Amino acid sequence: MGLVFVGIVMGLFGTAAMDLWALLLARVAGQGLPNWGNVGRWVGHLPRGTVFHDSIAEAEPVPGEVGIGWAFHYAVGIVYGVIFAVLAGGDWLAHPAFLPLWIFALVTIAAGWFLLHPGMGLGRALSKTDNPWKGRIMGLIAHTVFGIGMWLPVVALF
Template structure:
């Protein structure tokens, strides 16, 4: 049970750091802020068995999609933290290293590229967007920041 709680803690810490990174990009570099409403709409439509949309904006709206998007964002971050905790075990928490967290962070980019982005209708790895390469680079950087959050939070709780 303690291992699961540590996984939850590092997942929350990593997601918070990722959100702080998004604020830095928004305030310092004028990148658009993440909009979790389409993600909430996508999660809402999963209950009907609809995974892939041509355009999530044309799917039926859900009144609480922004809240559901934020909840989903943190739930996925926590899930990734728990997965890392179960994979590395107590020994890693006694002496955390960055590499396992970074490997997980990079691997999880795949969920966005091959599930979420096509599900939203923007193509595999954002291929339907005019700035697809920029989106891909930002995804890799954001998930590296997430990995730093996993690692940093593990250092804090040891």
Template sequence: MQNIVFIVLIGIGATLVMDLWALLRQQLFGIAPTNWGMVGRWIGHMRKGQFSHISIVNADAVSGEKIIGWTAHYVIGIGYAVLLFLIFGEAWLFEPTLGPALVLGIATVVAPFFILQPGMGVGIAASKTPNPSAVRLHSFLNHAAFGLGLYLSALVLSSVLSL
């Protein structure tokens, strides 16, 4: 039971680090953070059997789309923490190292490149956006921040547990 709580907290912490990075990026560089409401809209349309859109922005709004999107964002973060645990085991939870967390975090960029972005109408790896290279770079940096968040969250939790 302790491992489950630990993994959930690591996933939440890592996702929070990613969100804080997005806010910092917005303040420093004027880059808007991900609109989780649009992700919620995309997910909401899946209930009707529609998995891809020409443009998610032009799709009909879905009731509760912001809540759906934000919830999915954190649930997926927890899911990636579960994956980290399954790959690297319990030992990593109590003696975390940066390498595995960063590698997994960066590897998770595959999901937006090949699932989320095409489904929302911006193409594989944002190929249909005005500046695909910039979108790809920011996706990469966001997921690297998530990986760093996995490590930092595990480090903080392992320190608290060893008190």
């Protein structure tokens, strides 16, 4: 199995695990689901040269923004999976320890905290939200679930 293929599978499974986690939280704890339309709007404004918005909700809508947001979400997960698989290499694949993957999954939250969130007007690491620490902790848990989701198919399939 090629490392890129394994990374794609890891990214897909990890991202799907995050989505299932979000659905569980919505049903059990009443937590709102991620708004991938806002992410799609942000992505849609990037080619126009706008990275940072005061409020993405007030930015001009982009046609197909919900689909763009979902596609971006999965594309990023796949890219992270491939990056990890290539960096970790065949030795890790032969003996897939969870700890390095978990650390990697936690580090990936930096892109959200320092690019996506400020880009959408939420501040660095959600600093402009009503409860930034709740969002940060929930993000770290979600990225832990992402790591578990990336690790399980390697243990089960490869």
